[in-house]
Amino acid sequence: MSRLLESDIYLIETQLQDYEDLFIRQTGYTMEEIAQKAVGLTENTKRIKTAVISVTSGLGIITGFSQAVGAILRHHRVETLIAEKTDVAGLQQAYLSKCGIAFLADDCVCAALGIGSAVHSDNGWATGRSFAAAIIEAMRKQGINPLQERVLIIGAGPVGEAAAHYIAEQHAIPVICDLDNHKAACLAATLGHSAWISSPATIHQFTYIIDAGTMGDFITGEDVTEKTIIAAPGMPCGATAAAREKAIVIHNPLELGIITMYFDCMKQLED
Numbered sequence: 001m002s003r004l005l006e007s008d009i010y011l012i013e014t015q016l017q018d019y020e021d022l023f024i025r026q027t028g029y030t031m032e033e034i035a036q037k038a039v040g041l042t043e044n045t046k047r048i049k050t051a052v053i054s055v056t057s058g059l060g061i062i063t064g065f066s067q068a069v070g071a072i073l074r075h076h077r078v079e080t081l082i083a084e085k086t087d088v089a090g091l092q093q094a095y096l097s098k099c100g101i102a103f104l105a106d107d108c109v110c111a112a113l114g115i116g117s118a119v120h121s122d123n124g125w126a127t128g129r130s131f132a133a134a135i136i137e138a139m140r141k142q143g144i145n146p147l148q149e150r151v152l153i154i155g156a157g158p159v160g161e162a163a164a165h166y167i168a169e170q171h172a173i174p175v176i177c178d179l180d181n182h183k184a185a186c187l188a189a190t191l192g193h194s195a196w197i198s199s200p201a202t203i204h205q206f207t208y209i210i211d212a213g214t215m216g217d218f219i220t221g222e223d224v225t226e227k228t229i230i231a232a233p234g235m236p237c238g239a240t241a242a243a244r245e246k247a248i249v250i251h252n253p254l255e256l257g258i259i260t261m262y263f264d265c266m267k268q269l270e271d
């Protein structure tokens with residue numbers, strides 16, 4: 001997980017509705033609908049009060065992070081408390097304020113945890129699955145049946161791994177590529193019908209790409225066509241401005257992953 005920068009998130013709150021509109025144009029669905037598909041939730045409108053708690057350990061608080069998470073939850077009609085207190089005191093404040101879920105992040109993990117219930121969601125898992133669900137629906141919106149279509153997955157970390165599993169569940173074919181070839185081969189071995197290729201990937205040979213790596217600006221205008229669809233959770237975004245002009249590029253630093261974590265918790269509460 002790369003640590004987000006203040007510049008990655010400071011516009012999230014003011015641009016949420018515009019981003020939602022773009023996302024619908026790209027995928028045919030709202031972020032909430034894609035999040036629910038990603039976690040296997042059908043028809044859920046239930047909301048429970050949720051807290052966002054800043055954590056000061058490690059490199060400390062990213063200015064605006066808790067506010068951005070809170071804005072994303074509120075955009076989806078979740079009553080949200082942004083705790084004034086940090087760390088354990090913030091968690092206690094959330095409990096005393098009768099919040100049912102707490103969102104917390106440090107330098108290594110961003111998680112949602114049930115307060116009073118044994119539910120949990122990890123941001124890497126939620127992000128990988130939801131960006132994979134987004135590319136599958138964007139393909140369908142373009143009239144492509146994902147069945148047996150190859151989807152290149154760049155990066156075999158937690159995000160790439162979760163994306164690869166979702167792609168395999170949809171009976172598309174995940175093709176894994178990682179700077180560490182062994183990691184790519186190991187992930188491919190855990191999936192059914194899949195493949196891995198050595199790095200660097202010959203990107204122009206793929207029409208559907210999930211960028212779950214950590215490198216910016218490596219997918220160029222020459223690598224893509226008007227038919228290319230890229231779901232890019234990776235930070236910074238792997239697609240250059242030229243690639244983004246030509247191809248459909250689904251990219252956001254936090255929005256989709258956070259709301260997917262919320263619905264992941266709701267799904268577990270339902271089960």
Ligand SMILES: NC(=O)c1ccc[n+]([C@@H]2O[C@H](COP(=O)([O-])OP(=O)(O)OC[C@H]3O[C@@H](n4cnc5c(N)ncnc54)[C@H](O)[C@@H]3O)[C@@H](O)[C@H]2O)c1
Binds near residue numbers: 003
């Ligand atoms: N957009 C979001 O909401 C969101 C949420 C969580 C994580 N992320 C981002 O997603 C990315 C993946 O997260 P993670 O936790 O799996 O990271 P990670 O660092 O654990 O794994 C990334 C993997 O990608 C590989 N990699 C990096 N650049 C590559 C390249 N150009 N080609 C091939 N392989 C490459 C690395 O070797 C590594 O195995 C990170 O950039 C992270 O910051 C975004």
